[in-house]
Amino acid sequence: MSDRAANTPSSGTDSLLSSLVAEGLNPSAANKIELAIEAMIQAQVEQRIQSELDKFIQQEKARQDAQFDQRVAHEVVQKVLEIIEQNRLARHRQFGASSEAYQGTLFNEAEVLADQSEDEDDESCTEQAQADNTPDAPSRKKKSKARGHRGALPPELPRVEVLIDVPQDQRTDTHGQPMVRIGEEVSEQLDIIPMKMRVIRTVRPKYAPARGDGKPVIAAPPANLLPRSILSAGAMAMVIAVKFVDGLPLFRTTKVLARSGIHLPPQTLARNCIKTARALQPLYNLLQDTLFDGSIIHMDETHVQVLKEPERKATTKSYMWVRRGGPPGKTVVLFDYEQNRSGKTPALLLEGWRGHLMTDCYSGYNGVGHQPGVIRMACMAHCRREFVKADRANPSKKDTPAKQVIRFFARLYRIEKRVRNAPDSFRYQVRQRLSKRTLDELRAWLDQMRPLVTPKSQLGKALTYLDNCWDRMVRYIDRGDLPVDNNSIEATIRPFAVARKAWLFANTPAGAKASALLYSLVESAKANGKEPYAWLCYVLERLPLAQNADDYEALLPWNIHDEDLAMNLVARESSA
Numbered sequence: 001m002s003d004r005a006a007n008t009p010s011s012g013t014d015s016l017l018s019s020l021v022a023e024g025l026n027p028s029a030a031n032k033i034e035l036a037i038e039a040m041i042q043a044q045v046e047q048r049i050q051s052e053l054d055k056f057i058q059q060e061k062a063r064q065d066a067q068f069d070q071r072v073a074h075e076v077v078q079k080v081l082e083i084i085e086q087n088r089l090a091r092h093r094q095f096g097a098s099s100e101a102y103q104g105t106l107f108n109e110a111e112v113l114a115d116q117s118e119d120e121d122d123e124s125c126t127e128q129a130q131a132d133n134t135p136d137a138p139s140r141k142k143k144s145k146a147r148g149h150r151g152a153l154p155p156e157l158p159r160v161e162v163l164i165d166v167p168q169d170q171r172t173d174t175h176g177q178p179m180v181r182i183g184e185e186v187s188e189q190l191d192i193i194p195m196k197m198r199v200i201r202t203v204r205p206k207y208a209p210a211r212g213d214g215k216p217v218i219a220a221p222p223a224n225l226l227p228r229s230i231l232s233a234g235a236m237a238m239v240i241a242v243k244f245v246d247g248l249p250l251f252r253t254t255k256v257l258a259r260s261g262i263h264l265p266p267q268t269l270a271r272n273c274i275k276t277a278r279a280l281q282p283l284y285n286l287l288q289d290t291l292f293d294g295s296i297i298h299m300d301e302t303h304v305q306v307l308k309e310p311e312r313k314a315t316t317k318s319y320m321w322v323r324r325g326g327p328p329g330k331t332v333v334l335f336d337y338e339q340n341r342s343g344k345t346p347a348l349l350l351e352g353w354r355g356h357l358m359t360d361c362y363s364g365y366n367g368v369g370h371q372p373g374v375i376r377m378a379c380m381a382h383c384r385r386e387f388v389k390a391d392r393a394n395p396s397k398k399d400t401p402a403k404q405v406i407r408f409f410a411r412l413y414r415i416e417k418r419v420r421n422a423p424d425s426f427r428y429q430v431r432q433r434l435s436k437r438t439l440d441e442l443r444a445w446l447d448q449m450r451p452l453v454t455p456k457s458q459l460g461k462a463l464t465y466l467d468n469c470w471d472r473m474v475r476y477i478d479r480g481d482l483p484v485d486n487n488s489i490e491a492t493i494r495p496f497a498v499a500r501k502a503w504l505f506a507n508t509p510a511g512a513k514a515s516a517l518l519y520s521l522v523e524s525a526k527a528n529g530k531e532p533y534a535w536l537c538y539v540l541e542r543l544p545l546a547q548n549a550d551d552y553e554a555l556l557p558w559n560i561h562d563e564d565l566a567m568n569l570v571a572r573e574s575s576a
Helices: 009-022 027-095 126-132 233-244 250-258 266-279 281-291 344-349 363-369 380-393 401-418 424-452 458-478 487-503 509-527 532-545 549-553 562-574
Strands: 296-305 317-325 332-338 355-359 374-378
Touching: 233 250, 233 266, 233 487, 233 509, 233 532, 250 266, 266 281, 266 509, 266 532, 281 332, 281 509, 281 549, 296 487, 317 344, 317 487, 317 509, 332 344, 332 509, 344 363, 355 363, 363 374, 374 380, 374 458, 380 401, 380 458, 401 424, 401 458, 424 458, 487 509, 509 532, 532 562
Parallel strands: 296 355, 355 374
Antiparallel strands: 296 317, 317 332
């Protein structure tokens, strides 16, 4: 038997029992004594174990309570700091300057970075000097605008000459001789005549035989966009332009018309807009085909409220999904109404397309980004915007981490500004040599800073956002023609968001879909340099005559010359 086994209580009691029997005690009595001693020992062992266990539990409880108190105190401090940051941001949104706009309850506002001041001269390297010396690189020196010199009024506007001459009796000199005209002073003021209206009265004589049998004859009615409507194509062009370009709600348009004695309820204007949108559907389809011909598409979404959606509350948010792209010289902008913000929507809207997709970091685009042939990019302006918010949440004159990141982005945008008009091949070389180096420095700074900042702070959120978007954000340096941000589509969404503040909601899904189509057409016209009202007049007058795809193709913005639009407006004016 081992020494350990000999020292156990059972071996000790066995030896005690043997000694008691040897001393002449009754085995039964000895056995009882042995059991009593064993029970006493067991009780002492259990008591000692319980004492040690209670002591351990007390120590562990004290340790956990201290850790819990420390953790709670830390969470309270972080929550207080978070509340302070959010309060500062809210105060800035309400009272501060809005030069750096970001997504609030409306949409992702585009940043104005092209004119950003250069706050540090950190690009004085040889490569940058080469970029600065290119013919396409704009000068660092800004020209100040001349003050006190307004531009002349457009020469194509009609002039009404008002002659204010000196009375005849005042045109003699001191000797009584008539004065000679030596010149004149001319000043011009813009005069505006309220909306001019007219009624197009179409007369079709009807003829019948003077005697005998025969049916009467009458000329066929002219092709009309809305045959039974009281509004002509020109009137509908004005209504559409006023709402979808100028952002004036239909009920306010009715008040404008009422001042001229025309009383049309907004429901009538809305029904005619929906009918016009249906007639323009073939143009929308052609625009979508053209969009898919491009290799780069920008995409974003913004909310819209529709009151009478089946099985949905009137306060439920719906969404306008916006796409912008197309081949060179054919910029297409498309709005699409959907009830939700699901990731299924972009996958459906981009089904069959292949190319580079520029978006923000919203997870709803993850699905379409995994489709074969689709390379998703991330907007640099959104990443920068998060650090601007962090800087506003903790304003300081010191060189804070948020300010350091903003300077990194400033360097990247300055590089893009200097090669904005350069060929794609040269822009690619600059990005590989200068932008890549700046991005590498920013990545190293990000890896060093992330462990040092609490994730729940505004700066921590900005660092996390940048880290999550990093791989997609830096893809623009892989080619010279890829965009760095999504600002172009945000600028496209801005008129919709501004107008939404006035008309607030769509009444029915049919109205929301019609609005999406009409916004698509007027924004596509604007993107191709066409004045929307002039283009709408031209298109709506000729749309009823279109018979095939070629006829509709001829009405797309890039297939109409500005001279044709101008001549069409002159013809309308001369026939008044």
